[in-house]
Amino acid sequence: MRPSHDDSRTAAQGGPVSPAPGEFPVPAPQPDGSYSVYPYQGLGPGRPAPAKRTVRSRAMIVSGALAVVLGAAAVLLPAQYVVESPGPTFNTLGSAGDSEIIEIEGRRSYPTKGELDLTTVYVSGGPSTNISIFQAVGGWANNDDVVYPTEFLYAPGTTSDEVDEENAAAMTSSQESAVAAALTQLDIPFTQELTVAAVVEGSPAEGVLQAGDTVTAVGDTLIDGIDSLRAVLNDGGGSAAEITVRRDGNEVTESVTPRQSDSGVYQLGIELATSFEFPFEVSIGAGMEQVGGPSAGMMFALGIVDRLTPEPLTGGRHFAGTGTIDAAGNVGPIGGIRQKLIGASDAGAEYFLAPADNCGEVVGHIPDGLEVVKVSTLDEAVQAVEKLAAGGSAADLPQCTP
Template identity: 40%
Template sequence: MNTARHRRTRTLAWGALPLLLLTAALSVDHIPLADVPLTVPYAAEGPGPTVDTLGEVEGIPVVDVRAPEVDTPAGQLRMTTVSVRTNMTLPQLIGRWLTTDDTIVPAEQIFPKGATREEIEEANKAAFSQSESAATVAAMDWLHLPVKTVIADVIKDSPAQGHIRPDDVLLQVDGKRVAKPGQAQELIAALAPGDQVELLLERDGKEITVRPTLGENEHDPGKALLGVYMAAHPVDDIEVSYNLQDVGGPSAGMMFTLAVIDKLTPGDLTGGHVVAGTGTIDPDGTVGPIGGIVHKARAARDAGTELFLSPSDNCAEVLSRDTGNMVVAAVDTLDDAVTAIESFAKGEEVRTCGSA
C-alpha cells in the first residue's frame, strides 16, 4: 500500500469522531478546573531546519575560521537536524501520525526517564562541545596542522572550580604532555575519585600548576570527574569557533569538519554545489552513524540538496524513503566525505549507498 493511500485510509477510520469534540480537544492540554494534564508520553520526530556551515546565522559565521588566508567558498555544506515535538495531547499526536511522516517514539527515548531538563541540556552541551573539539582535531590532522587543548568552560561546583579557568591551556596531566583533549580525558579516566591530579596550565602567557582532587561522575559511578569542557584549538595563528545556538548532540561533527577544511584550503571543495550531510566525527576522522537520518535526508531533499553524505551504517534507513534526485554517498571516514564531494563536483562517479 502506498503511503498516501494508507494515510487517507487512516483518516477515514477516524472520520466518525465528532468534529466538535476533536477540535476542542486539540486546543486543551489539561482538564478545566483541575490540574490534570492530558499530554501523552510520546514525542514526534520530523525534519528539522538545515544550516549551511559555510554561511552565517543572524550575521555571525556558523563556523568562524580566522587565519592569514581564509577562502570564501561558493557552495554550501549544510548540516541537518531533527525537529522534536513533545507535550502533545492524544488528538495532537494522532493528527501528526495521520497527516505527516513524523516518527512517533516514547518520550523517554528522547528525554531519559528521571533526568531533569537541566541534566539533559548539560548532556547535550557536553556532546556538542566534544563534537566541536573532535571536528577541529580531525580538520587540523587532515590539514597536517598541530592543535592544543584549551578549557572551554568549567562546570559549576565541580572539582575544577577554583583551580581552572576558561581559556586556560592544558599542557600536562601528572607530568605527561597533552596536545589533544582526548589525551587528557584518557589520563584522567585512568584515575579514581578522590585522587589528586597535577595539571600544568598556561594562563595569560605564564605556566602555573594546580592540584584539584577529582570527584565522582554521578552519571558513571566509580569514574573520576574533573568538571571541565575541553576544546581543541589550532596552534599558531589559526582560530576556529562554532557559533550555533540551540543545537545539541554530536551529529553535526562531520559537516563542521568539512567547513573548516573548505575555508582553509584554496578553491571551492563543493564546486559550487549544494551538499548536505550528517554523521559524528572522531578525532581520527572516523564518521559514525546517527539517529533520525530519514528526517534529516528529507530536510536535505526539501532544501534543494544535490549530494547527501550519509554514514554507511545509516544507508539502509536512508534508502527506505524517497530521496528524490539527491545522490546519496556512503561515507565511513573524513577522507571518504572529501572524496565524494570532489568526485561529485567533477562529475565523476560517487560511492553511493546503493553501491556500498
C-alpha cells in the first residue's frame, strides 16, 4: 500500500479592508429598498449594512462549508476500487522464516540449488482493506499497478472473512494438487477418491446420488480420479451407467443416465471433491500464512519434482512463474500476471514460466531482461527448466506471441 497524501489547502483569511479616511460614499438606494454592495465593510456611523451583501456572504459561507465537508468525505471515505501491485516472491526450494517451504518426510529427498520462485500480487482495497481516493489515483498513475472497481473482483456483500476463507481453501487445494501432479510426473503411485460434494438440481443424479457419496466404480471400471470417471462416461455414449458409491460405510450401486453437455461430454450432474492418499508426507507453505489462492500450484509442483530428483533441476539458474495445477498436471491461468512479471524481474529472475492461457496479458508487458516461456502442463514446465538449465535458449521454447 502507498501512503496517502493530503492535497487540501488552507487559505489565509485577512480582516476587513478599511477604507481610507473620507471615502464613505453614500450607498445608492436600489428599487427593492436595499443598498449597493461595496468592496469593503463598514459604511460609517449610522449607515446600514447592505442587505444583498449579507445574503451573498451567508451563501458563500454555506457553500464553502459544504465544499469542505464533501472534500473531507472524498478523502476519508474508502474508495470503491482495488489496486493490484507486484508482491513478494518465494523460492519454493528455500525457506520462509524458520521453515522450509517444501518439507518431505518418509521418502528420500535431494539437495537443490538455484531458485524456483512463486510470484504473488499485493491487493489493496476490497472487502479485506479500505483504500483512500488518493491511493486509487496513485494506482492509476503507477504503471506497475492495475486498478479495478471492487465489484469487478468481488461479488456484492462479500466479507473479508469470506475472502480469507476462500483464499485459504484454494491454497490448500492447490498444494494437494501440486503433490499429486508431481508424483504423477515422477511415476510415483498414489490413490485419490472422488466424493460427491453436491447434486445439481434437475440433473440426472438428483434423487439418486447423495452428497457424501464416494464414487468407487462405474460398471466394471474402478474410478481413481476425475479423468477415469470422465472417460468411462464418454465411452458409454449416454447409456445408463451403474455407479458404485461408498455411502455410510456400505457399497451401494445406483443407475444414472448421463446427460450430454453443450461441449459434447457426458455428465452426471454432480459436483465432486477430490481427496488424496500419498505414500509419504509432503508439507507445503510453512511461513507463507499470508499468501492465499491457487496460483502457486505449478511452482509448488516443480519444487517437489526438484526435491525428489537426484540432480538439481535448475542447474543453479533463477526461475520464476505462476499457474494453477490439477492432479493430472494441467496448468491453468491466473490473475495479476503483469504484476507477477514485474515482481519476478525485481527479484532477479532470469526466466518466467507463464500459463499459455495468460499469453494475451503477457505480450507487451515483459520487463527488460526477463525471458518468458509459455507452458500448458507440468511436463512442459519441467522440460523447459531442464533445457534452460543445460544452457538452451528460451527462443527455442514455446513463446507468448502477439
